[in-house]
């Protein structure tokens with residue numbers, strides 16, 4: 094079995110994570126690549142995804158691992174997939190990785206987002222960074238999201254924020270947008286995950 | 288407009304409904320082309336599941352001189368945002384307003400979408416009554432199952448297509464193009480349409496003179512093998528091939544079976560070729576062979592076997608939604624399950640043999656029991672039974688027959704596997720137009736309730752799941768599918784009172800309809 098990691102751009106803003114899973118399964122099925130399937134009554138393609146991208150966001154760094162039954166040149170895999178992808182999804186690179194390597198969800202800890210702003214956000218940024226606690230409600234429970242914000246800065250007209258996104262905690266899109274209390278900030282682009 | 292829409296979308300439910308750009312959707316410049324809007328008066332997920340519209344989309348867009356784009360009913364939260372921002376109904380392909388199109392073709396498959404149809408005109412800033420529209424407005428046509436009884440919509444729709452749409456839609460486009468000017472003179476256009484067989488133009492021809500359009504050879508249809516692959520999950524989220532049109536049986540209540548004559552079939556080799564090609568172009572994980580009664584398709588076994596072999600390496604499942612288990616061969620059942628089971632359907636429709644004979648449902652108790660056994664033997668534990676209440680000549684004995692039959696069947700099934708489960712679906716008989724029962728009466732609201740209550744009280748079993756149609760919805764469906772122009776007046780009143788999405792339990796409001804009916808009777 095071969096494991097290939099694919100990095101792709103996603104311009105489709107309003108297609109959620111489960112829809113993306115289906116999209117990739119169908120994309121793979123449109124090729125004649127030897128996709129690996131799970132066992133059982135309801136076999137599914139073996140695919141594993143990085144942290145879900147919030148609805149309404151775009152990304153230039155989505156990650157996905159696909160598994161093939163037979164070895165193929167990753168460049169060739171990239172080419173075949175690119176030929177049948179719907180508009181709005183574009184593969185940046187494809188490469189082999191070790192089968193035994195940890196899953197994407199276990200590996201990825203941080204996501205960096207950015208958005209264009211026309212106004213000076215620096216005072217709000219300092220306010221956020223200086224606060225010890227930012228409390229939001231999650232299902233009736235108070236959660237302090239301040240520790241989930243790792244970096245936040247404005248450079249020219251680009252606002253960038255690095256947030257936690259792992260099995261121990263993920264800053265939600267609505268919470269991230271809510272931080273800025275500004276109706277012109279309603280979407281972000283994911284620019285980096287690591 | 289695009290900017291505003293993008294800003295609205297994050298705040299509405301299921302924004303993926305409105306963005307278009309799906310794989311295999313077709314985008315063409317509008318310049319110099321006939322612009323054809325294809326509209327379905329329900330949500331994206333339901334409208335996109337309609338096979339007929341996918342076929343028409345493909346047939347129209349194959350023509351270099353025509354551009355066809357899709358429109359669905361926005362969900363109320365989206366509609367509200369659109370209103371706030373002055374955005375009219377827009378197409379999924381170019382996000383252009385429907386008003387910019389030359390012809391709007393509505394696919395109307397269900398009476399409970401009529402208020403949505405009116406609403407789609409309203410939010411497009413188009414006049415609802417055809418007499419109020421002029422040469423500057425698009426032509427509004429309607430086709431689909433509901434045109435069996437077009438009169439309730441005849442004050443709103445300019446022309447109806449009665450019967451199969453695949454050929455006539457092109458003739459409509461050609462008639463339009465033949466006339467002079469950007470927007471031809473309405474009267475001339477309507478008069479030329481009224482001469483096309485299968486088209487009913489209210490006021491210009493008599494409904495009784497309109498002969499139903501039939502595509503003689505199903506194999507001649509330019510069938511789309513690259514249907515649109517939706518991004519979001521839709522109701523029938525799979526590839527679909529229509530293997531047969533019409534039904535060889537003659538159930539007296541059945542409109543689809545009665546009007547779609549003769550029975551026409553797709554050649555088995557064509558089914559296989561289309562199926563393979565469609566899977567290649569879409570990547571769907573499931574392919575469905577549809578018809579009114581798939582087990583009556585004579586080559587079903589051969590086709591299922593061949594497709595099964597082809598599909599299994601890619602784990603594609605084959606489904607036959609209208610598989611009647613009564614004449615199902617065991618081999619077919621097995622073949623289906625080797626891919627994935629989709630559950631079995633048996634439609635006795637009536638609880639006693641007397642009533643089944645009366646409605647010409649060709650099923651004996653023995654046959655029904657045998658089909659349950661076939662289904663269970665081939666590994667299916669879920670069996671769906673379909674019944675109707677309110678059938679002509681029905682008595683309480685027949686209602687009780689439903690209870691007895693369901694108990695008998697669960698006993699038989701349980702004897703084979705303890706995991707057997709039966710769902711009993713109960714709908715209400717509507718004397719649909721153009722059927723042998725068209726002059727029969729539909730039972731009233733109270734009588735529906737009495738019969739449903741009887742079933743609810745007497746059909747209690749932990750392995751039987753009883754489901755019934757909302758009686759208010761059935762009553763309105765009955766009114767609109769059997770009524771004449773006066774039903775259109777009620778429709779308009781109900782629409783003005785705010786009725787929308789009537790086939791959605793969360794929006795259906797019978798009291799508004801009741802009021803509209805009462806007001807209308809007052810006037811007469």
Ligand code: SF4
Nearest residue numbers: 534536538541544579
């Ligand atoms: S078998 Fe089904 S489709 Fe055929 S006539 Fe009877 S009810 Fe209609």
